[in-house]
Amino acid sequence: MMCVSMPAIIAGVIGLFLLWLPMSLQAQLVLSLTILGLMLLFMTRPNSTTLRQLTFVFAGIIALRYAYWRTTETLPEFSEPINFIPGLILYVAEMYCLIMLAVNFFIVADPLKRERPDMPDEANLPTVDVFVPSYNEAPDLLALTLAAAKALDYPKDKLAIYLLDDGGTDAKCGHSDPRVAHAARRRRLELQSLCQALGVRYHARAKNDHAKAGNLNAGLKVSSGELVVVFDADHAPVREFLKETVGFFAQDERLFLVQTPHFFLNPDPLEKNLNTFGSMPSENEMFYSIVQRGLDKWNASFFCGSAAVLRRKALEETDGFSGQSITEDCESALALHCRGWHSVYVDKPLIAGLQPETLVSFIGQRVRWAQGMLQILTLNRPFLQRGLTMAQRICYAGTNLFWLFPMTRLTFMFAPLLYIFFSLQIFQANIVEFVCYTLTYLVSSFAMQSYLFGRVRWPWISELYEYVQSVMLFGAIISVVRNPRKPTFNVTAKGQTLDTSKLSPLAGSYFAIFLLLLGATGYAVWRYLTEPMPSELLLIVIGWNLINTGLAGAALGVVAERRERRRNQRLSVQRHALVHIDQKQHAVIVRDVSSGGVGIEFFEGVPQGIKPYDTATLEVRRQGKAMKTKIVCRVIRDDQTHPIFGFAFSERTPETFVMIAEMMYAEQARLQERITRRQKPIGFFVGTIQFAFWTLRQTLRAFGYALGAVRETTAPSHPDAELDLRPFGPTGPGHTGDEPPPASVKEVNYA
Amino acid sequence: MRNRALLGAALVCASLQASMASADTSLLPADMVTESAREAMGTAASAATLQGPGQMIPFIEAASEMRLTGEDDMRRLRFYLAPDQVAKAGAIRIAYTNAVSVLPDGASLSVSLNDHAVTSLPIRSPQGITTHDLKVEAALLQPGWNTVTLRARQHHRVDCSMDAVYELWTQIDAVQSGFLATAKAATSDPAGLMAAGRTEAGVTELRVIGSSAAIEAMARQAMPVIQSLALLLGRDDLKVVFAESPNGNPGIDLYLGDPSSKMQTAETRSVLGSAPSGLSMQDMGHGRLRVILRGASEQAVAAALVQAINGPFQPILNGAQALRQTSFITADEPGRTRLSDLGYTSESFAGRLFRTSVDVVMPEDFYPGDYASIALRLSAATAPKLAPGAQLLVRVNDRAVTSHALYAPDGATLRDKPVDLPLRAFHPGVNKVDILAELPREDDKACDLAARNDERPRFLLLADTAFDIPALARAGRLPDLAAFAGRGYPFNQRDKIEIYVDRFSPVRLGAAATILTRLALSARHPLVADLRLGQPAPDIQSTALVIAAGNRQMAQLDGKSLRSARFSVAGFDTMTTGSVAGSLSVPGSDAGADMQALLQAFQQRTADERSDPSVIARILKTLQAGSDTVGRWLQYRDVADQPPHLRPAEVLATINQTGNGSRLTSITTVTAANEEDLKQGVDALTEPAAWQKLRGGSALVKRSDLSVVTAQPAAYSFYPLTDTSIGNLRRLTAAWLSDHFLVYVGLILLLIGSFGLWLGYTVPRKGVRTVR
Known part of the structure; x- marks a missing residue:
């Protein structure tokens, strides 16, 4: 091996020396075009690991040449601080991107695709505790998660489900504010009833110390299973969850984590407002479908807070989950990786959850992630942590450093304005140099992005997500950098609805930036047309600013929030069932299910006279056992080959949720199908045209909202059936037992 | 002993400094x-x-x-x-x-x-x-x-x-x-030497007077003397003539030797006999000087020369050295030189075209390339109301290398503004850098001469404008006529050089001596030359200058190399020189580039007779033009670099360098068809402006207008490196690989590709294995 490695490394070092040479533009152009040609050739064989590495190193050649040129040729003179300082900021931003590029190449060098291991004999299966930590989520949301957890395919004597309720802690129940104390006690009672009905263990600790990490650690103290599974309150697992994951622990005694992806039933604000949900890959798919697999290769896939199985023995080494940062999941994984424990990532969607619907809650979630990751970067310093392999250091440092992207994104957004308005030359280059270095580097970057992530990320979508977050994350990042211990855990609101379409409360900044960029574009074009000798640089800057304006325009579409009246997210399924109407039995296919109802297709003929408000009974069978619930027809969608009848559940008891879980989460394939259906690359040019179209359309829509030109129907939506729970009785202090049923509370969770 | 004396003279004179002032590119037009x-x-x-x-x-x-x-x-x-x-x-x-x-x-x-x-x-x-x-x-x-x-x-x-x-x-x-x-000046005062006049042709003639029968011995004896006189005079329009008697023209008549020697004619014997021993001068009037170096032997002559230079002539040399230091930039070491250091004074300019020039003398082993650039740090100001189109141009060796808009409605002030001058535009030896500012105003269009106001300035170039010289790639190359002309390279590197003439005739020896004096001026010290008859042996391992007339074989060889090599025209302004329009066809030439150029010229000349081309034709034409431009750019060529088409009969004389640098072999050959051509050709080559434009591997003098056309060599060889520092090696590598970028691309693909293949093997086996 040495006889191969040494010459190759020497060749690499000599090659690096050659790349470090101050070459002519001619040499640079020929080199870049040759490399690009070969890269595109290699990209036609995506399954070849060797060609993949060659593609990386060739892309690295272009990036290194660009970095060399950028460093040695393009920086403004130090003697001109008005140019030099912004020029240096732009340079640092670009170098950050190059470092992240290198780290990304390393991470996704050879992503793993894990095969499902054989399960041990039933007698040898480890005991499993499932933790569902909750803060103040609605009982019906928890009911589905708990019912799905309870339905996990695992020996019942080895499986225990825990609802860890931080909304009903003793401290809260005894809160000095009687309203808070009252709500907490009522919540505790409701959830205890729910748990009793579902066969789940309820636990509320004394105090809310250390937020989610503290709650989980409290759960560890009251449980004893060898493995611990964590599901967020809205993360309902499919039945095979444990079968897909537990087997790994038998293979590796030093394994502490099996993480699975987070699959979401609802769109995030960008998907919702740009109408891309279901047709475009979701934002998190890049992370879960490629990056985590890449991290897994280097034993660096980390705990994402939910949908994961952990080994209790490992957690005991670190006294449970770490709580120094507000992203306890990644921090806990880092602590265990440092102690030599291993992790595994299974790239199969095994849970389905919710993501924040509104821009405010979305930004709130990202602020927590960004601050938490930067806390880890500054407080834990993963690159310097003892016990990590070099690969793990790179992976963790890269994962944490990623969250500095708002600084670079905003730099790229505003840098052109300095030239347009003030003629500051912060990037010293002429058009030939731009073509030879910058353009080829950009082409290479886009090609690599398409090659690595084209299946899960369409062109310009990363930039849009980054920009939307950057505007609001900038201050949060400055805050955490100044005082890493300052941030506190804020729960993410989910399951919110929006009665009317309107601008987000955060929209002002986005409009201001868009108008500034648009004005700059107009001014730059005017300059170009009227100046007698406009510089080549101005033309480049106009193009750059135009792209930024397009991004800002598309972002206006994100902050112009469409209304969301759906309270329960549907999941498409194909489940045989029976519907009893007027003593008559009809075989049906359940086409979609949500916590509120089902979509049904009568494949043997539609019953005569069925209409909205008619009632029926839905029967589903599992292993010969029938489950029934009453349903009421709400809507008939007959615009398809087979009309779909929308039924709502007439009542929602714990048994109803067991049935819902049975229908929704019986098969992992349903989640996988939905992901597979939307993971389709569209190519750079099509993606760019589509993005340009979005920009125009969304900008107009946003300005329509701003001007109050929103036309929407005001038809009322039917409320869900009440949750029918039978409380045990008062347990909390001061409880009188005659309070009214709990009012609807905003659902928030830890994710 | 004779050699030792000559060597001694050379060593003493090593510190002599000759003027290397800038040469303009155009002489007084003949019609004027x-x-x-x-x-x-x-x-x-x-x-x-x-x-x-x-x-x-x-x-x-x-x-x-x-x-x-x-x-x-x-x-x-x-x-x-x-x-x-x-x-x-x-x-x-x-x-x-x-x-x-x-x-x-x-x-x-x-x-x-x-x-x-x-x-x-x-x-x-x-x-x-x-x-x-x-x-x-x-x-x-x-x-x-x-x-x-x-x-x-x-x-x-x-x-x-x-x-x-x-x-x-x-x-x-x-x-x-x-x-x-x-x-x-008193006859004993060396200042009298500076009164030597010029001939009507504008050259300073240095006539070596002696018997033609002993011309070989006389030439051997005269070589160190004429070089020393040239260095003392500091004139780069010097021409050496061997004659039996003075011709009465202004200039210097040099007599040297012993009056009793049989080599002397009666007249020279008389002159020498009447002169004291050692060096003496006589003013003969009409700008004509008689310089006599009397000695009983060659050694005595050499000793007298050394004594004179170390004695009374020393102030001339010291003064010239001091002046030289402020007349141009020597780029041998990195550093900064301000215009004020070169005697420039800031003065506001009220005209339309500001122009100032600086000579940058590159070391003889300078390797041009794109590894760095000379930074012109501009401090200047423009007046308000300049018209659009106001711009600053920097030309290096008569080729525009950069331009910057100066248009600012309210005027602009530039402080320490860096303007990069690519090193590829420079060559070893003297390089002329022109800073031009085109400063039109709107009211220029009216052209009201009466309304012109010279008191209203348009531009000010401050004297603290500076040139930053970077570290240069240093490797002596062969052939390189620019280094030859600019610094006397490689002749200045050897203790002794050889001069070959195919016959000892006054014209041939005069040509050899004239070129030798130019080399001494360029090298700034005399060269120890060994005069030989014939041609150098094929396995020669020294530096030789060959002068030949009537050598048909050499002329044919030059003609071939000129046709196949890349050319550059040495004109006043190659940016505007029509390179193709004036070219002549070369019968039998099969060079593809020549045919393409001829075709383009034909199309240009007949363009106005063609009907309007179709849109497709226009697009194709535009694409073709773009392709040509990119093609030329990739070959580091300008439009002006198109090869001229010359018939062999049009060539008056040629100069070319051959040899192998690594074996320290260098032969610089000057050839012409006959003595008259040789004489004219050497006059044209050594004309100061033409001499400073020599570059590449060979050059020829056109018979029609005595202009000099230079040609790039097909390949270079290198002298052993004198600077083996990492920095120099890196710069050299960059420069050479830039010139041969296909090699560069190949190396990168090979080296980084090998590394990538190794990664392709290794990565699946690292971390969690993905291969079995």
Whole structure:
């Protein structure tokens, strides 16, 4: 091996020396075009690991040449601080991107695709505790998660489900504010009833110390299973969850984590407002479908807070989950990786959850992630942590450093304005140099992005997500950098609805930036047309600013929030069932299910006279056992080959949720199908045209909202059936037992 | 012993410094020198030397350095005076002619002496040369070197366009101009040497007088002497002639040897016999000097020469060295040189085209490339209301390398603004950097000459504008005529060089000696030369200069190499030279590039007779033009680099270098078909402006206009490196690989590709294995 490695490394070092040479533009152009040609050739064989590495190193050649040129040729003179300082900021931003590029190449060098291991004999299966930590989520949301957890395919004597309720802690129940104390006690009672009905263990600790990490650690103290599974309150697992994951622990005694992806039933604000949900890959798919697999290769896939199985023995080494940062999941994984424990990532969607619907809650979630990751970067310093392999250091440092992207994104957004308005030359280059270095580097970057992530990320979508977050994350990042211990855990609101379409409360900044960029574009074009000798640089800057304006325009579409009246997210399924109407039995296919109802297709003929408000009974069978619930027809969608009848559940008891879980989460394939259906690359040019179209359309829509030109129907939506729970009785202090049923509370969770 | 003496002379003279001042690119046009002007020149020349006890001391600069161009230009001219001559003062004689297009009203030539204003002359002599004698007080003069500063301000008669500015020139006549000293220098004073006049051809003739029967021995003896005299004179328009007797022309008649020697003619014996031993001079009038070096043997002659140079001539050399340090930038070491260090003074400019030039002397082993650039750190200001199109141009060796817009409605101030000058535009030796500012105003379009206001400045170039010289890639290359002409390379590297002539004839030896003196001036010290008959052996391992006339084989060889090599035209402005239109066909030439150029020329000439091309044809034409441009760019060529098409009969003489640097073998060959061609050819090659334009591997002199055309070699060989530092190796690697970028790309693919393949093998086996 040495006889191969040494010459190759020497060749690499000599090659690096050659790349470090101050070459002519001619040499640079020929080199870049040759490399690009070969890269595109290699990209036609995506399954070849060797060609993949060659593609990386060739892309690295272009990036290194660009970095060399950028460093040695393009920086403004130090003697001109008005140019030099912004020029240096732009340079640092670009170098950050190059470092992240290198780290990304390393991470996704050879992503793993894990095969499902054989399960041990039933007698040898480890005991499993499932933790569902909750803060103040609605009982019906928890009911589905708990019912799905309870339905996990695992020996019942080895499986225990825990609802860890931080909304009903003793401290809260005894809160000095009687309203808070009252709500907490009522919540505790409701959830205890729910748990009793579902066969789940309820636990509320004394105090809310250390937020989610503290709650989980409290759960560890009251449980004893060898493995611990964590599901967020809205993360309902499919039945095979444990079968897909537990087997790994038998293979590796030093394994502490099996993480699975987070699959979401609802769109995030960008998907919702740009109408891309279901047709475009979701934002998190890049992370879960490629990056985590890449991290897994280097034993660096980390705990994402939910949908994961952990080994209790490992957690005991670190006294449970770490709580120094507000992203306890990644921090806990880092602590265990440092102690030599291993992790595994299974790239199969095994849970389905919710993501924040509104821009405010979305930004709130990202602020927590960004601050938490930067806390880890500054407080834990993963690159310097003892016990990590070099690969793990790179992976963790890269994962944490990623969250500095708002600084670079905003730099790229505003840098052109300095030239347009003030003629500051912060990037010293002429058009030939731009073509030879910058353009080829950009082409290479886009090609690599398409090659690595084209299946899960369409062109310009990363930039849009980054920009939307950057505007609001900038201050949060400055805050955490100044005082890493300052941030506190804020729960993410989910399951919110929006009665009317309107601008987000955060929209002002986005409009201001868009108008500034648009004005700059107009001014730059005017300059170009009227100046007698406009510089080549101005033309480049106009193009750059135009792209930024397009991004800002598309972002206006994100902050112009469409209304969301759906309270329960549907999941498409194909489940045989029976519907009893007027003593008559009809075989049906359940086409979609949500916590509120089902979509049904009568494949043997539609019953005569069925209409909205008619009632029926839905029967589903599992292993010969029938489950029934009453349903009421709400809507008939007959615009398809087979009309779909929308039924709502007439009542929602714990048994109803067991049935819902049975229908929704019986098969992992349903989640996988939905992901597979939307993971389709569209190519750079099509993606760019589509993005340009979005920009125009969304900008107009946003300005329509701003001007109050929103036309929407005001038809009322039917409320869900009440949750029918039978409380045990008062347990909390001061409880009188005659309070009214709990009012609807905003659902928030830890994710 | 003789060799030792010669070597000793060389070592003593190693510190001699010769003038390397900038050379302009154009001489006085032939059509401007009318018969009357020629008569006037002769008359004036005679008059200058017929004023009894007085003595005419010409400026040392050659004619090409005495041309003032554009609306505002300045030249510095130098002369040398003995203390006695200073005491008795004299007059500055300015003889000039100017372009017809110069408007007489307001055109002036300011004259300063040693930075003191003397007077201002009107410029109004388009029909021929006019002479002005400007009396100067003794107080303005100084013993030793004196500097006359001429500044011409001139405007066009009828045209206010920017292009018209290039038509403005005033030419100072190098033959008649100088300092008219009231007193002659004493015969014992070395300053007398500086009174040597120029011939009507504008050259300083150094005639070696002796018997043609013993011309070989005389030439051997004369070689170190003529080099030393050349270095003392500091003139780069020197021509060496071997003759049996003086011809009466201005210049220097050199007699050397022993009167009792059989080699001498009766006349030389008489002259030598009447002279004291050692070095002596006699003023023969008419700008003609007699320099006698009497010694009983060759060793005695050499010793006398050493004694003279180390003694009375030392002040001349020291003064010249001091002046040289402030006349150009020596780029041997990285550093910064401000314009003020070169004598430039900040003065506001009111014309339309500002121009100033700086000579940058690159080391002989400088390797041009793109690994770095010279930073011109510009400090300047523009006035408000300049018209759009105002721009700053920097030209290196008459080729525009960069331009920057100066248009700013309210004026602009530039402080320390870096302007990169690519090193690829430079070559070893002397490089001329022109800083031009085109400064049109809207009211120029009206061209109201009466309304012109010279008090309203348009531009100011501050004297703290500087040149930052980077670390250079250093590797001596062969062939490289630029290093040869600019620094005497590789002749300046050897203890001894060899000069071959195919026959010992006065013309051949004169040509060899003339080139040798130019090499000594370029090298700034005398070269120890061994004169030989014939041609160098094929396995020669030394540095040789070969002079041959009537060598058909050499001429044919040159013709072939010229046809196959890449050419560059040495003209005043290659940016505007029509390279194809004036070319001639070469019968039998099969070079693809030539055919393409001919085709393009044909199409250009017949373009106006064609019907309007279709849209597709236009698109194709545009694409073809773009493709050609990119193709040329990838070959580091300009449009001006298109090879000219010359018939062999059009070639008067050629110079080319061959050999192998790594084996320290270098042969520089000058050939012509016959002696007359050789004489003319060497005159053309050694003309100061042409000499500084030599570059590449070979050059030829065109018979039609005596212009010099240079050709790039197909390949170089390198001398052993003298600087093996990592930095130099890196720069050299970058420069060489840039020139051979396909090799670079291949190496990168090979090396990084190998690394990538290894990664492709290793990565699946690292971390969690993905291969079994």
